[in-house]
Amino acid sequence: MEKIKIGLAGIGKIARDQHIPALAANRAFALAATASRNARVDGVEPHASVADLVAARPDVAAISLCTPPDGRFSQAMAAIGAGRHLMLEKPPAATVSEAEALVAAAQDAGVTLFATWHSREAAEVDAARAWLANKRIDAIRIRWMEDIRQWHPGQDWILDPGGFGVFDPGINALSIATAILPDPLVVIRATLAIPENRACPIAATIAFRSGNAPVDAQFDFLQTGEQTWDIEVDTDAGTLRLRQGGARLELPGTEPLSGPNREYSRLYRRFAELIGNGRSDVDLRPLRLVADAFLVGQRKTVAPFDF
Numbered sequence: 001m002e003k004i005k006i007g008l009a010g011i012g013k014i015a016r017d018q019h020i021p022a023l024a025a026n027r028a029f030a031l032a033a034t035a036s037r038n039a040r041v042d043g044v045e046p047h048a049s050v051a052d053l054v055a056a057r058p059d060v061a062a063i064s065l066c067t068p069p070d071g072r073f074s075q076a077m078a079a080i081g082a083g084r085h086l087m088l089e090k091p092p093a094a095t096v097s098e099a100e101a102l103v104a105a106a107q108d109a110g111v112t113l114f115a116t117w118h119s120r121e122a123a124e125v126d127a128a129r130a131w132l133a134n135k136r137i138d139a140i141r142i143r144w145m146e147d148i149r150q151w152h153p154g155q156d157w158i159l160d161p162g163g164f165g166v167f168d169p170g171i172n173a174l175s176i177a178t179a180i181l182p183d184p185l186v187v188i189r190a191t192l193a194i195p196e197n198r199a200c201p202i203a204a205t206i207a208f209r210s211g212n213a214p215v216d217a218q219f220d221f222l223q224t225g226e227q228t229w230d231i232e233v234d235t236d237a238g239t240l241r242l243r244q245g246g247a248r249l250e251l252p253g254t255e256p257l258s259g260p261n262r263e264y265s266r267l268y269r270r271f272a273e274l275i276g277n278g279r280s281d282v283d284l285r286p287l288r289l290v291a292d293a294f295l296v297g298q299r300k301t302v303a304p305f306d307f
Contacts, residue, residue: 004275005032007053007060007084009075010067011039013152014089018118019066022264028272033057035075050075054082061085062112062275069094070162073102080105085112087271091171092116094162096284096291103282112274114267115282117175121266122246123259128231129180131251135235137181140208140215143230144173145223148202154307158200165200167290169229170219174286176231176246183211185289190297195305202305206293 006029008019020041023031033045035053040046047053050063062085065076069091076093079086086106092115093099099115106113119125146169148158157163164171177185185208192201202222208215213234229245238252248258274281 003030009035011036119172121263124249142217145220145228148221159198187292192297197304
């Protein structure tokens with residue numbers, strides 16, 4: 001079977017760390033072109049923008065968009081307007097209204113739109129969802145704490161307007177929570193710690209409800225040393241602990257389960273399936289929860305932050 005030619009837009013850290021290796025190992029796609037103002041991939045035809053890429057390469061049937069969320073909408077619309085299938089790195093857009101407009105545009109154009117949530121593809125997320133399906137859930141704790149300097153070195157955009165701040169990693173936790181919990185999450189209140197020289201939070205505490213269960217979420221972008229990506233769920237059958245971003249599952253009375261990191265391989269496999277079936281997959285629940293936290297959140301000014 002002939003491979004689908006795909007273009008990769010936004011050649012930054014996430015593209016080099018995850019997308020390029022996943023595409024190189026994928027049987028369905030062939031990386032045929034890139035779109036980036038400054039960066040290049042050896043051996044791959046470069047273009048300065050998505051608009052340039054789709055104009056020059058009508059044979060490229062799909063675009064994978066890895067640029068920061070602010071400013072992504074026009075690039076996504078250029079791809080959809082040119083009739084290309086589109087895969088979006090998380091978060092899918094800078095705002096809910098942008099994301100909804102992309103859904104409508106893709107439907108009108110008859111192309112596949114895939115809004116990815118890579119953390120849902122972690123090794124033990126599916127097993128966690130299955131175990132929780134018939135349990136009474138009493139309380140949930142989310143701790144998503146990492147070092148911005150390690151994972152986003154020098155990336156000022158992430159603390160600029162539209163950059164999401166600590167919700168850039170925090171939305172990964174919300175993507176898992178919305179996938180494994182039987183009842184919807186509802187934002188009750190939030191506190192957002194925003195450096196005095198920045199626009200987006202460096203830390204956040206959010207209270208949710210999921211059915212009758214309280215949910216306590218703490219996000220922190222200043223954690224050094226061991227990084228924390230954990231979700232704990234108290235149930236009538238004991239406590240489920242999903243650790244290491246979903247790679248390790250601890251259940252009552254059993255040995256821990258863990259598996260390899262194949263998140264992006266699974267995403268591209270899913271994208272190929274969606275294209276083959278003429279379908280889209282766009283779940284905006286994690287994005288809406290972030291928007292709600294910004295809407296109700298109490299702002300607290302904290303010390304300046306510089307890389």
